Amino acid sequence: MTDYITLIKKKEQLLKEQEAEYESLLKSYGQSCLKHGITIPPKQILATHISKLKEYNELRDTGLKLIQLIANEKNCPLKTIFEEMGHQMKDT
C-alpha cells in the first residue's frame, strides 16, 4: 500500500514536470511559428511534413522511372533528358 502511495507521488511529480515542459515548449513553438508566419497546430505540421516527404519520394521514383523509359527509347543518357526537360539531375 505504502509502495503504491510513494509510486503515485513520484508519478504525480513527473507529470507536473512534464506539464511544465509542455507549456514552455508550446510557448517556444508559438514564437517559432510567429517568426516564419505559420499558423498550423504542431500535430498538423508534423503530419504535413511526413506526407510531403512521402509525396516527394513517390514523385522522384515516378520521374526517374519515366526518364529511364524515355532515355531507353531515345537511346541517350539520362542527363540529356533532364536537360531537355529543363531540370538538373541532382536535387540541390
Added chain:
Amino acid sequence: MDETTLVNTSPIKDQNNLKDKCSQVISHEDSCKLSKTKVCKPNTKNTSNILEKRLEYNEITNNSLRRQKDITSLKQAIKIVDKYDEEKKTFDLIDKWRDISQKGLSYMMNSTLLKIDRVGGYMELRKKELEAEKRQIEYQLENDLDGEYENMIETEEFQMLPEDVKSEYAKKFEHEKEKVNSWKEKKFSELDSKLDSISNESFTMEELCKRLKVDFSLVFQSSNEN
C-alpha cells in the same frame, strides 16, 4: 495434604487442570477462528484500497505517457518550424519532380499514340491484345493439363495399374478437361465483352498511367490541391 498436593500435581487436581487447559485451548481456538473471521473484513477493505491505488497509479502513468508523447511531437514540430527553409526546399523538389513526371508522361503519351496509329488505331491494338491474352490462356491450359496427364501415363507405377483403374484415371482426366474448357469459355466470353465495351473508347492518360504502373492522381491531381 500429601507432597503431591503440595506441589500441585495430584492426579485429581491434574485432571482438573487438564480440563481447564483443554477448555483454554478450545476457547483459544474459537477465539482464533473468530479473530480470523474478524480479520477477513479489514482485509477486503485493504485489497479494495490497493486496487483503487493501483488504478490511480495506472491512470497517472497513462497520463504521463500521453504527455511525454505530446512533448516528443512538439519537439519535432519545433525542429521542423525552426528549419522551415528545408521544408520549403522539399516543396520545391516536389514541384520539380511533378513537372518531370508530367513532362515524361506527355512524352510517353505521344510516343504511344504514334505506335498505336502504326498498329491501326486503339481498337485494333485492344483486339490484338485480347487475342494474345486468349492465346496465352489456351496455350497455358492445354500445356498444363495435357502435360500433367502425359507425364502420369509414362510413369512405371501407372503402367503397372490394372486396366479398370487406368480407365478410371482417363475418365477423371476427361472430367477435369471439361471443367477447364468451361472455365476457358467463360473467360473468353468475358474478354469478348471487354472488346465490345471498348469500341467507343480512346487511349487516355489514365490508361497510359495504368499500363506504366504510375499513380495518375499523384502526378496530376495532387498539384491542384496544393
